[in-house]
Amino acid sequence: MSDDLYELGDPIADGKVPAGPIEDRWTTRKFEAKQINPANKRKKKIIIIGTGLAGGSAGATLGEAGYHVQQFCFQDSPRRAHSIAAQGGINAAKNYRNDGDSVYRLFYETVKGGDFRSRESNVYRLADISRNIIDQCVAQGVPFAREYGGLLDNRSFGGTQVSRTFYARGQTGQQLLLGAYQALMRQVEAGNVELFPRHEMLDLIMEDGRARGVVVRNLINGEVKNYTADAVVLASGGYGNVYFLSTNAMGSNVTASWRAHRHGALFANPCYTQIHPTCIPVSGDHQSKLTLMSESLRNDGRVWVPKKAKDERRPADIPEDERDYYLERIYPSFGNLVPRDIASRAAKNVCDEGRGVGPGGLGVYLDFSDAIGRLGRDKVEAKYGNLFEMYERITGENPYDTPMRIYPAVHYTMGGLWVDYDLESTVPGLFVIGEANFSDHGANRLGASALMQGLADGYFVLPATINDYIAKNALPPVADTAIAEAQERVNGRIDKLLSIDGDRSVDSFHRELGHIMWEYCGMERTEEGLRKALELIPALREEFWKRVKVTGKGEELNQQLEKAGRVADFLELGELMVIDALHRAESCGGHFRAESQDEEGEAKRDDDAFGYVAAWGWSGEGAKPVLHKETLNFEYVKPTQRSYK
Amino acid sequence: MKLTLRVWRQSDPQDKGKMVEYKLDDISPDASFLEMLDVLNEKLIADGSEPVAFDHDCREGICGMCSLVINGTPHGPERNTTTCQLHMRKFKDGEVIDVEPWRAKAFPVVKDLVVDRSAFDRIIQSGGYITAPTGTAPEAHSTPVPKPDADAAFEAAECIGCGACVAACPNGSAALFLGAKITHLGLMPQGQPERWDRAVSMLDTHDDEGFGGCTNTGECTVACPKGIGLDVIGRLNGDYLKASAGGKKK
Ligand SMILES: Cc1cc2nc3c(=O)[nH]c(=O)nc-3n(C[C@H](O)[C@H](O)[C@H](O)COP(=O)(O)OP(=O)(O)OC[C@H]3O[C@@H](n4cnc5c(N)ncnc54)[C@H](O)[C@@H]3O)c2cc1C
Ligand code: FES
Numbered sequence: 001m002s003d004d005l006y007e008l009g010d011p012i013a014d015g016k017v018p019a020g021p022i023e024d025r026w027t028t029r030k031f032e033a034k035q036i037n038p039a040n041k042r043k044k045k046i047i048i049i050g051t052g053l054a055g056g057s058a059g060a061t062l063g064e065a066g067y068h069v070q071q072f073c074f075q076d077s078p079r080r081a082h083s084i085a086a087q088g089g090i091n092a093a094k095n096y097r098n099d100g101d102s103v104y105r106l107f108y109e110t111v112k113g114g115d116f117r118s119r120e121s122n123v124y125r126l127a128d129i130s131r132n133i134i135d136q137c138v139a140q141g142v143p144f145a146r147e148y149g150g151l152l153d154n155r156s157f158g159g160t161q162v163s164r165t166f167y168a169r170g171q172t173g174q175q176l177l178l179g180a181y182q183a184l185m186r187q188v189e190a191g192n193v194e195l196f197p198r199h200e201m202l203d204l205i206m207e208d209g210r211a212r213g214v215v216v217r218n219l220i221n222g223e224v225k226n227y228t229a230d231a232v233v234l235a236s237g238g239y240g241n242v243y244f245l246s247t248n249a250m251g252s253n254v255t256a257s258w259r260a261h262r263h264g265a266l267f268a269n270p271c272y273t274q275i276h277p278t279c280i281p282v283s284g285d286h287q288s289k290l291t292l293m294s295e296s297l298r299n300d301g302r303v304w305v306p307k308k309a310k311d312e313r314r315p316a317d318i319p320e321d322e323r324d325y326y327l328e329r330i331y332p333s334f335g336n337l338v339p340r341d342i343a344s345r346a347a348k349n350v351c352d353e354g355r356g357v358g359p360g361g362l363g364v365y366l367d368f369s370d371a372i373g374r375l376g377r378d379k380v381e382a383k384y385g386n387l388f389e390m391y392e393r394i395t396g397e398n399p400y401d402t403p404m405r406i407y408p409a410v411h412y413t414m415g416g417l418w419v420d421y422d423l424e425s426t427v428p429g430l431f432v433i434g435e436a437n438f439s440d441h442g443a444n445r446l447g448a449s450a451l452m453q454g455l456a457d458g459y460f461v462l463p464a465t466i467n468d469y470i471a472k473n474a475l476p477p478v479a480d481t482a483i484a485e486a487q488e489r490v491n492g493r494i495d496k497l498l499s500i501d502g503d504r505s506v507d508s509f510h511r512e513l514g515h516i517m518w519e520y521c522g523m524e525r526t527e528e529g530l531r532k533a534l535e536l537i538p539a540l541r542e543e544f545w546k547r548v549k550v551t552g553k554g555e556e557l558n559q560q561l562e563k564a565g566r567v568a569d570f571l572e573l574g575e576l577m578v579i580d581a582l583h584r585a586e587s588c589g590g591h592f593r594a595e596s597q598d599e600e601g602e603a604k605r606d607d608d609a610f611g612y613v614a615a616w617g618w619s620g621e622g623a624k625p626v627l628h629k630e631t632l633n634f635e636y637v638k639p640t641q642r643s644y645k
Numbered sequence: 646m647k648l649t650l651r652v653w654r655q656s657d658p659q660d661k662g663k664m665v666e667y668k669l670d671d672i673s674p675d676a677s678f679l680e681m682l683d684v685l686n687e688k689l690i691a692d693g694s695e696p697v698a699f700d701h702d703c704r705e706g707i708c709g710m711c712s713l714v715i716n717g718t719p720h721g722p723e724r725n726t727t728t729c730q731l732h733m734r735k736f737k738d739g740e741v742i743d744v745e746p747w748r749a750k751a752f753p754v755v756k757d758l759v760v761d762r763s764a765f766d767r768i769i770q771s772g773g774y775i776t777a778p779t780g781t782a783p784e785a786h787s788t789p790v791p792k793p794d795a796d797a798a799f800e801a802a803e804c805i806g807c808g809a810c811v812a813a814c815p816n817g818s819a820a821l822f823l824g825a826k827i828t829h830l831g832l833m834p835q836g837q838p839e840r841w842d843r844a845v846s847m848l849d850t851h852d853d854e855g856f857g858g859c860t861n862t863g864e865c866t867v868a869c870p871k872g873i874g875l876d877v878i879g880r881l882n883g884d885y886l887k888a889s890a891g892g893k894k895k
Binding site for chain 1: 656657672673675676677679680681683684687690691693694695696698700701702703704705706707708709710723725726730732734755756759761762763765766769770771773774775776777778779780782783784785786788789790791792795796798799802803805806829830833835836
């Protein structure tokens, strides 16, 4: 159908997964990986871009192992990486609740929750390692919630029926990140990690087809510098900000991944975006971001809308029998705890029927009155107090007295650079971890699994595979020409952005792109809408390069220049996301294709036609991207239609 | 809403800097303080002037990146609130608002409202951690932690490292920041082996970085967006005294 939009390339193998029973594959791989003797490790240099859960944990571990690590982030301190904002919790198959949890169950549910679009081998490994993560974090002093007996507490999270989520009130990401950050700081003090905050990676240094370093801009004084290494690790996070409004931190961007993509790193499943059902609705055009209300709220809050369309009454004045607790009604066995894609789309549907509440009718109630009646206000406050406070601060409404209003928002991107079982991209020597890679979540990440993946990659997986690459490859010093070329590319681009001197601000372009993406490549997509987006995005990109106004100079702290570079990359990524969405004429996970639904309006997957990872290659500006397919084989969890009814 | 802003403008660390006045109208009371500054910046760009540089990232009150002194108070007038979570409905129509950077010897101004807080990272580097190499951790349930301790540790660990405590303190002391970390780690059984050395090295680094001494004025806790209490400073002092008496580190 869409071959006017892309070329078909060679299929790709599911690289480096050892054969044998799934329980043994990781042990086998670790055993087969070549080791480097401790004395030599000191001479090996690794560059890490990013200090979130993935990068922070990797830097701490590789530093501890004895490598010389150079680590970069654009914030003023590693502790401020976007991971800090994760609220809800982290999964682990500890079975502390004796509710029948196991590694196999976590594996099974994650594959199913990913709508059979992730790799079994990776997911099994993730589930297995999840247990070590909790041990590690506890040893670092992460103050997880505890029971009175002193043991760790757990709760359940969207999409699961067992209690396997570990948490630290509504600030789990913060506490996990501080644990990794502190471990990283210890390595800085020990001299194993060199830290470069307020530095942004703007390109890769490539030699003989390998990643050999990075070009970065010092954001304080604008100096463009280069660093070379034996291997480069991207831990640069997700690209949800392509939508402008999202729950991501304002600085989150795709630049590191996109620059690597342009050097040959395949970009997998770019259109897989997770929409989170419980965000605070938009209040006006001034809005710069959306705020998530933790999913854990769905454990006690009940979601409803009035039965009647355009019911303007205050929630308290709407009697019980005129309320529609639609999740409990349609999905009786999971109720308010259905997975995120289902909850999000159900909210959109009731709002489309005119039953939404709040400004513009884009909201549904999340009501705690039952929970307050049952548990008492104090208990509810102890569990969710900080979230309630945050809600009140933003909306000016008190959720103890009146139900919260929530609406879905862009939250997480499951797509990212394609990596093999070793977490290496298609550019040799370039490893990608955390949200920046595509690997473990398929089409619909369940709650509490991104933190788990970031830490699994950084603390355990990457440190056991990167040694194999470094040990097996002779990596001579990088030629000056390779460095100069990369530096040239970066300087050229900065000069270009500064010289346009147009009449539209960077933000105005970003907002417009975000609007196109949400409208046509958001929760629900149609062929017609996607085609429309493919007309709008290239035109917007062209306009950007003619009319953008970037104030100031290159040799200074220049936040407009930083943004401009990021938005320029979003403008290219956006188009690829739309092409990916268009070619995938099935509904799966957070990606709902209106043309592909069953009689009951539920998402209809098409395993025969689309049971693969779509990994896209760059073939030059204005040229068609190349689609490489990695076929997904399911030996253990047989694909079935997902049903949460 | 109509507002008059007086904003600190300073092109680089060497520049002397000054307050510059801007007028805004049509600000939504639902906008956050930073969204209001976004509107100002869009306007400045449209007029061909340089937008105001300020630090921010999560805009959810958790990363600790935003840092403005608003009408003389770090993070502005609302208690327990970061600048990014402060909303314009807290101000009056027609109000004149002063916006300045953190002021402290240990936090030099980089540009406009942006300051350098890397001294905080160096304090943590000198001991704000538990030594726990990856892959060797014991089973998590092997060390129970009494719930009251875990809860109190969590409350101290909520510190977002924004530096408001330093900006609020007449002496530019970072005792609250330090105390929060000492308390978090010192309350956990895992933090005991390094407890005494930690107090001594962190406090030494604190002094070397140019932070002032604590004289218990309490301004820090008033400014703290996370409501961290003065008790953490008591704990810091206690641990430091005991450690020095026991001859740790030095
Ligand atoms: C509000 C919110 C709540 C969430 N809650 C949960 C939850 O409860 N459970 C869960 O499992 N997941 C949750 N998530 C998802 C999870 O937080 C993220 O997926 C995860 O933290 C990503 O970690 P990361 O290390 O891959 O990237 P990040 O934490 O985003 O780190 C990216 C790093 O890369 C750096 N960087 C980026 N680009 C460059 C560049 N070009 N040059 C230099 N440095 C660069 C940044 O400075 C930063 O240090 C939540 C997400 C959000 C937004
Ligand atoms: S921007 Fe993160 S705390 Fe304000």
